């Protein structure tokens with residue numbers, strides 16, 4: 041029934057559309073676009089718990105951000121975990137194989153929730169890649185080979201990342217592997233979220249708590265060679281080593297990959313932290329929100345492409361957004377901090393600290409510290425040099441083997457005050473570090489990530505321009521050195537953080553491990569939730 045004029049109109053229309061797409065990709069400042077893509081990460085405040093119709097408010101805010109002027113030149117936007125739908129507003133999600141554009145389905149073919157369709161339409165309309173996190177449902181019998189018992193309603197409920205391409209097509213779906221304290225199912229077979237883009241970058245993605253484990257996060261880098269990682273989170277920051285931006289920077293640096301991290305913004309509950317990181321080139325943009333309300337804001341950066349063999353160091357520029365006092369941000373504390381072998385740093389006798397060696401377990405670290413104090417006042421933080429080699433748990437369910445060499449702040453002389461913040465309103469430390477050098481020998485291991493770790497009292501890391509990092513293999517150990525090279529005040533943490541992941545368990549991981557892990561979770565849930 042297509043008459044000629046309609047075909048011609050369609051042709052004109054598609055040419056117009058095509059031009060629009062190309063022009064939106066063009067960058068105005070003359071930097072060659074083949075070296076960059078433009079990414080945006082949303083620090084996103086969810087509606088307060090109990091808000092009626094939070095989903096439609098969230099959806100509206102997502103769409104506004106996607107269509108905003110700031111987002112105009114952005115190729116890919118990442119939204120954080122847990123800021124869209126709730127467990128009673130589930131949706132099916134197509135897999136990549138289904139090759140579905142939810143926006144383009146006719147009403148009778150559409151089995152997806154309206155909000156998923158609307159976001160597919162927004163991706164299509166504004167020609168952007170979108171990454172969102174949602175709560176997904178799937179009928180159990182679709183996975184015929186899964187022997188685990190299905191719940192009574194016949195559904196599996198997953199915490200899922202969904203990726204749309206510029207046509208609104210679902211090109212990737214990843215279900216969270218390391219569920220935290222949430223009542224969610226896990227996939228029977230390990231999934232890896234990987235997708236390609238039209239700007240020549242291949243991405244991997246994972247969710248929140250996954251960042252602390254080998255599978256799938258570290259595997260995306262080591263086994264699949266992915267250089268650009270997307271991380272959606274609602275991350276609960278922990279002092280002194282695992283606050284959000286601190287860990288994001290360290291993970292990106294330690295792996296030397298780009299990391300796009302979007303965080304749910306809910307500081308009173310402990311979650312905030314978004315940023316875009318360029319591996320050893322440091323932070324492109326980073327934010328920790330510490331006010332009492334959280335925010336909804338798109339942070340964007342030009343991200344250098346890693347598959348090109350060019351020097352990136354002077355192609356990046358950095359913006360860090362710090363908020364004043366972290367007084368509303370609820371912070372956890374490292375449960376092992378009192379078990380470190382540590383000594384108090386003495387500001388009167390700084391020469392004492394030259395070449396100081398401390399050991400714990402199989403790890404020895406060497407510290408060279410040079411300090412001065414501002415004015416005559418004593419600093420309102422005490423500092424310890426500490427070493428730790430051991431196991432740590434997270435909410436008792438999962439654990440990692442960790443090795444740390446670090447300097448960290450304490451409120452009093454007592455070790456029990458380390459990893460706490462000095463009274464709000466009085467956060468500035470008058471101690472100035474002129475230089476710090478921390479060195480350690482870290483035994484080689486199949487599953488290992490060694491990260492620089494630093495934190496200032498604004499809860500952002502020390503910028504890359506002020507540090508030196510080196511790691512070289514000597515026999516069966518890595519010789520690692522982390523140095524502060526220019527004067528810095530308001531320091532909370534400076535050190536080396538090595539995650540040996542799940543130790544021996546990691547060797548026999550994959551399916552058998554996940555089966556056991558799954559039963560443990562079920563057992564835990566039986567005991568505590570049912």
Ligand SMILES: *[C@@H]1O[C@H](CO)[C@@H](O)[C@H](O)[C@H]1NC(C)=O
Nearest residue numbers: 121122123125173174175199
């Ligand atoms: C993804 O979003 C859903 C819905 O808000 C939430 O229940 C789930 O916990 C989120 N995923 C993660 C990893 O938080």
Ligand SMILES: *[C@@H]1O[C@H](CO)[C@@H](O)[C@H](O)[C@H]1NC(C)=O
Nearest residue numbers: 188189190191196197224225
């Ligand atoms: C999914 O989780 C529910 C609730 O915890 C549980 O009853 C059910 O057995 C799980 N299903 C699968 C296939 O793991």
Ligand SMILES: *[C@@H]1O[C@H](CO)[C@@H](O)[C@H](O)[C@H]1NC(C)=O
Nearest residue numbers: 075350351352353354355356
């Ligand atoms: C990068 O910096 C170096 C030295 O500062 C300079 O010689 C070089 O031209 C710069 N490269 C670019 C692409 O700007």
